[in-house]
Amino acid sequence: MSIKLKKWDYIIIVILIIISFIPYVFFKGLIGEKTAQVYAYITVAGELYNEIPLTGQVSRKEFSIDTKYGKNTIVIKNESIAVVASDCKDHICEDFGYKGEVGDVIVCLPHQLYIEIKSNETMSKNQDIIAY
């Protein structure tokens, strides 16, 4: 009783290969747009001040956050964000430097300024999926 591949075996295998590439064809474009939408989430005194997308922000962009607590000058370049000048007394926020990875934070306590780098995706490139 030896085994012989029949015609339908070949047909099934070809169909299976085609099926497995269907999601690749359909979702490829969709994924490309969605990946790595990293943005800076700026809050002052716990309230949302601004959301600035960092993805694609290569050129230098400067602006200031002027609130009743004080003034911070923010610079965005190379998809990262930094506080370059502050009129607070300790200047710790300037020491953070440029931050661009998801999860990074910049804080200016005297001005109650809090900048967090977030992503609209649950995963970042530095995280793995762990299956339990």
Add this chain to the structure above:
Amino acid sequence: MAKTKRLVYISLLVTMALVLSLIERNIPVPFLTPGAKIGLANLVTVVALYSLPKKRDIIMMIVVRLFLTSIFGGSISGLMYGSMGALLSFLIMIFIKEVLKDKVSMIGVSAAGAVFHNIGQVIVSICIVRNIGVALYLPFLSVVGIVTGIFIGLSAHYVMTYIYRLQIGNYLISMRE
């Protein structure tokens, strides 16, 4: 008497599947794609598909196998992935076997089962991770699945020749007629 024979045969199949999946767990995966498995337990499903005359018995065997495998060193999430994969692969194998009958050998049935097992797992992981990007991993899993499926089908074919030689094989054949 017939019922006892059937139950013993189903338990034997479950035991084989359990042992095979436990052994498989300790085999280092020789493929480049993490998450790919040889799917030795599928061997038993294919054998059950071709030897058990009643579909209800096959389903019972699969369900018991899934639960026992997850008890013997699996996890709840493993059970979730495995059960969805097993369900889809069982449905497609039954479908192909019933529709094409003699036009298809065990190799085609087993390869289809392997790929649909992967599809089931990918569907569950899309639901868990909430990212459709996991689907892009399917081609890699499927290619490995087709290759292992062909070998599982081949092995199942040789196993079946021995099962038909046994008394129980004769009994099963007589029951089918």
